[in-house]
Amino acid sequence: MRSSLTGVGRARAVAAFVLPVVLALGASPVLAGSAAPALSGEEVVPDRQPSTAQDGVALLRVVVPDQAAVDRLNALGVDLAEYRRAVDDGIEVHAVLSPGEARELRGKGFDVRDAVPNQAGFAANQAERRIAMSAAATAAQRNDTLTPLRAEWFTSTDDRRFLSVEVKSSATDAETVLTATWDSGPGTPPGSGGTATLSRFTDAGQYMYHRFDYPLPVTQAPARVTVRSSRGGSVTVPVTKWLGERRTPPGRHYVSDFVDHYMDPTEVTRRITGLAAEFPRITQVVDLPYRTNGYRRAAQAQFGTAPASTFHVTSTAYGSQGGNDVSLALVRPEAASAALKVSVTGKDVVVGLATDASGAITSTARQVVEALNADPAASALLRASTYRGDQGDGLVAAAPATRLTDGLKAPQSVSREPFQMKALRIGAKRDGSRVGVFLYCQEHAREWVTPLVCVETAERLLRNYAHDPRTRKIIDDLDIFVLPTANPDGAHYSFYDYNMQRKNMTNHCPARSADPASRNSWGVDLNRNFSVGSLFDGYSGASSDCTSAVFAGPAELSEPEDRNQVWLTRKYPNIRFAMNTHSYGGYFMWPPGSYKEAGRETLPRVDLGTENYFWEASRHILSAVQERRGTAIWPGRTGPVPDVLYSAAGNSADEHWYNRGIIGWDFEVGADLYDAATGRFQPVGFQPPFTEGHEEAMEFSGGQIAILEVARAYANDRRRPDSELKVTGRDDSSATFTFTTDEPANVYYTLDGSRPTLNSRKLVSSGVREGAQRITVNRTTEVHWFSVDVAGNVERGYRPGGTDRNYRRERVEVRGNR
Numbered sequence: 001m002r003s004s005l006t007g008v009g010r011a012r013a014v015a016a017f018v019l020p021v022v023l024a025l026g027a028s029p030v031l032a033g034s035a036a037p038a039l040s041g042e043e044v045v046p047d048r049q050p051s052t053a054q055d056g057v058a059l060l061r062v063v064v065p066d067q068a069a070v071d072r073l074n075a076l077g078v079d080l081a082e083y084r085r086a087v088d089d090g091i092e093v094h095a096v097l098s099p100g101e102a103r104e105l106r107g108k109g110f111d112v113r114d115a116v117p118n119q120a121g122f123a124a125n126q127a128e129r130r131i132a133m134s135a136a137a138t139a140a141q142r143n144d145t146l147t148p149l150r151a152e153w154f155t156s157t158d159d160r161r162f163l164s165v166e167v168k169s170s171a172t173d174a175e176t177v178l179t180a181t182w183d184s185g186p187g188t189p190p191g192s193g194g195t196a197t198l199s200r201f202t203d204a205g206q207y208m209y210h211r212f213d214y215p216l217p218v219t220q221a222p223a224r225v226t227v228r229s230s231r232g233g234s235v236t237v238p239v240t241k242w243l244g245e246r247r248t249p250p251g252r253h254y255v256s257d258f259v260d261h262y263m264d265p266t267e268v269t270r271r272i273t274g275l276a277a278e279f280p281r282i283t284q285v286v287d288l289p290y291r292t293n294g295y296r297r298a299a300q301a302q303f304g305t306a307p308a309s310t311f312h313v314t315s316t317a318y319g320s321q322g323g324n325d326v327s328l329a330l331v332r333p334e335a336a337s338a339a340l341k342v343s344v345t346g347k348d349v350v351v352g353l354a355t356d357a358s359g360a361i362t363s364t365a366r367q368v369v370e371a372l373n374a375d376p377a378a379s380a381l382l383r384a385s386t387y388r389g390d391q392g393d394g395l396v397a398a399a400p401a402t403r404l405t406d407g408l409k410a411p412q413s414v415s416r417e418p419f420q421m422k423a424l425r426i427g428a429k430r431d432g433s434r435v436g437v438f439l440y441c442q443e444h445a446r447e448w449v450t451p452l453v454c455v456e457t458a459e460r461l462l463r464n465y466a467h468d469p470r471t472r473k474i475i476d477d478l479d480i481f482v483l484p485t486a487n488p489d490g491a492h493y494s495f496y497d498y499n500m501q502r503k504n505m506t507n508h509c510p511a512r513s514a515d516p517a518s519r520n521s522w523g524v525d526l527n528r529n530f531s532v533g534s535l536f537d538g539y540s541g542a543s544s545d546c547t548s549a550v551f552a553g554p555a556e557l558s559e560p561e562d563r564n565q566v567w568l569t570r571k572y573p574n575i576r577f578a579m580n581t582h583s584y585g586g587y588f589m590w591p592p593g594s595y596k597e598a599g600r601e602t603l604p605r606v607d608l609g610t611e612n613y614f615w616e617a618s619r620h621i622l623s624a625v626q627e628r629r630g631t632a633i634w635p636g637r638t639g640p641v642p643d644v645l646y647s648a649a650g651n652s653a654d655e656h657w658y659n660r661g662i663i664g665w666d667f668e669v670g671a672d673l674y675d676a677a678t679g680r681f682q683p684v685g686f687q688p689p690f691t692e693g694h695e696e697a698m699e700f701s702g703g704q705i706a707i708l709e710v711a712r713a714y715a716n717d718r719r720r721p722d723s724e725l726k727v728t729g730r731d732d733s734s735a736t737f738t739f740t741t742d743e744p745a746n747v748y749y750t751l752d753g754s755r756p757t758l759n760s761r762k763l764v765s766s767g768v769r770e771g772a773q774r775i776t777v778n779r780t781t782e783v784h785w786f787s788v789d790v791a792g793n794v795e796r797g798y799r800p801g802g803t804d805r806n807y808r809r810e811r812v813e814v815r816g817n818r
């Protein structure tokens with residue numbers, strides 16, 4: 001049943017404010033502005049009869065001047081949607097209203113506007129629904145086709161075995177149910193291992209595939225799994241082993257484990273400069289050119305209780321540069337009929353409040369704000385603002401001199417100056433001739449484990465160089481850049497002030513949303529402030545709201561922290577690999593990292609050869625992570641960012657890959673822990689107890705070292721790929737074929753007998769995780785092709801831009817047409 005509109009007399013308590021105050025509605029001051037409705041005690045009479053389904057009730061836009069007016073709507077019992085946005089003339093809210101209710105609200109002075117467009121198309125919605133239902137009914141009448149994407153088993157913690165299955169149905173509707181059945185090893189009966197229903201995975205409204213939400217514990221490693229659909233489709237595939245690649249154990253004298261507590265950015269930076277001093281022959285410190293804004297803030301104070309009588313002041317100087325010495329007093333004069341006046345002595349500001357003939361205070365919050373901002377001496381010290389855009393018509397009370405404060409709690413050993421970010425460059429030959437690798441950590445302040453990963457990696461490299469042959473090869477053959485904390489100011493804030501801080505510390509909020517209670521919401525999400533696939537380009541997963549956790553900043557690359565990353569990759573164009581280490585969840589991901597919401601249009605996917613290279617590299621890297629304590633990063637948490645996590649508009653891996661061709665990987669350290677007692681996986685969080693954080697740092701430092709091994713293999717790769725043309729199907733009028741390669745490589749081919757070049761057709765993927773496309777020809781065709789691996793080696797040494805003809809060639813025969 002719809003609630004009726006109720007009068008002011010039955011007003012509910014309104015507690016929408018952050019201020020520790022509950023407004024009694026009757027005490028609310030009169031709203032200012034032309035659209036301001038006056039308070040009224042009469043009821044708005046409901047005119048909706050429960051029996052009439054369509055009586056013109058619609059979702060209408062209502063624009064109100066301020067929050068108090070929203071509260072009035074609530075108090076009047078208006079049926080408001082959970083939606084609001086700032087518009088030029090106030091706040092837009094959406095109300096479910098009948099024509100009569102809308103008239104009544106207008107009569108009370110409310111600015112009731114048009115219907116929310118996509119809610120007005122009732123008939124269109126009904127029609128769409130009918131079409132969708134009949135399509136589903138049609139789909140139900142025929143079998144669906146199941147495409148197996150992956151079926152893998154793996155061991156994790158304590159050698160437990162798990163099964164992971166992903167299958168895509170051609171029927172994309174929500175009523176299609178897929179069930180998996182597996183055996184208990186080679187030669188055992190199908191179904192002897194177990195059976196389970198798969199979950200339907202959708203993203204941005206689009207069906208992706210079916211999968212297990214979590215890997216499923218199994219007692220035996222299955223050999224084959226069969227997936228059946230409620231639509232009739234069925235497919236049986238072998239189950240392959242994920243990870244567990246046997247790696248050469250480290251040398252006998254290999255040393256590790258160099259971190260024994262969580263470290264703040266000051267400490268981390270001191271640590272790497274210490275390493276540079278200790279190992280001058282194979283390291284140097286790279287000072288990044290853009291100083292951060294610094295661990296510092298303006299000083300503030302807030303006066304008042306109810307929103308209308310509340311205002312705050314913000315020092316013009318940072319707290320550490322004198323802002324903390326400014327004070328403000330609100331004095332009630334002895335004299336009656338006094339004028340509002342501001343006086344300044346040194347850094348002490350005194351407001352003499354205005355009084356009427358009886359000596360009562362008459363100054364409103366807005367008047368005090370205006371007087372302070374108009375006074376040259378006061379406004380040199382501070383700026384004043386009413387509460388969150390409130391008109392400020394409430395009377396202020398006298399208050400003793402109050403010292404403004406920046407509220408920062410870090411010890412004085414943490415500098416309040418702009419921070420000099422430093423990267424540690426490691427390599428025997430640092431002249432740009434070696435393949436470069438950029439390892440960076442802690443873009444998000446609260447991810448405390450991540451700087452430990454970077455520090456541990458640097459220590460392992462430097463302290464094993466003298467005696468461990470494998471480490472020596474890495475440092476001799478590569479040029480490594482380690483940036484242990486990519487967000488030092490935010491990280492200091494996370495350590496000392498607000499542990500859940502994600503963003504940097506720079507406040508881009510206008511004064512109206514910069515009151516002291518908002519301080520933990522300020523800052524820019526540094527992994528949303530880059531320039532590729534950004535919010536500003538229309539991509540999804542970032543916000544323009546300055547207090548949002550994923551605030552993209554006022555513009556692309558507005559933040560010095562991010563400009564430093566871009567500077568580093570430009571200054572050292574030999575950088576070919578980058579690893580952006582975050583926490584938590586246990587992920588290994590690569591570009592594209594974002595999509596546009598409409599149609600889920602991603603940034604261009606990497607080509608087939610590169611994608612296969614990423615999968616091959618992931619097996620090596622994740623097997624190294626697994627070495628420490630058996631943790632497996634799940635198959636379902638490995639892959640392109642939007643396939644496994646979400647869209648992250650303006651992230652750094654996309655910046656490095658699409659702008660500079662740097663293979664940009666992301667780790668999320670901290671894989672879920674399996675609790676054998678409950679049979680459930682438990683997330684570890686941002687700041688687990690150090691014993692757990694330490695294990696994560698050890699695991700993923702192993703992963704970073706493995707990335708260096710991958711990069712070294714790339715640098716030394718002189719082996720040419722080899723490929724095969726495989727005919728996969730044939731009938732009377734056509735033939736279908738594809739290519740396979742003996743290592744990840746791209747295949748370029750022609751079908752018209754011409755010489756293949758890098759501009760020829762490239763073999764593509766047939767769909768997300770679906771393998772190479774099949775090519776169909778309807779006449780006998782001479783196929784010419786060659787393959788190129790990721791390191792640029794060409795099959796048979798063929799030169800695509802030259803004139804020689806040592807490419808591969810083969811006739812694909814079509815019957816009756818030779």
Ligand SMILES: [Zn+2]
Pocket residue numbers: 443444447582583
């Ligand atoms: Zn993060």
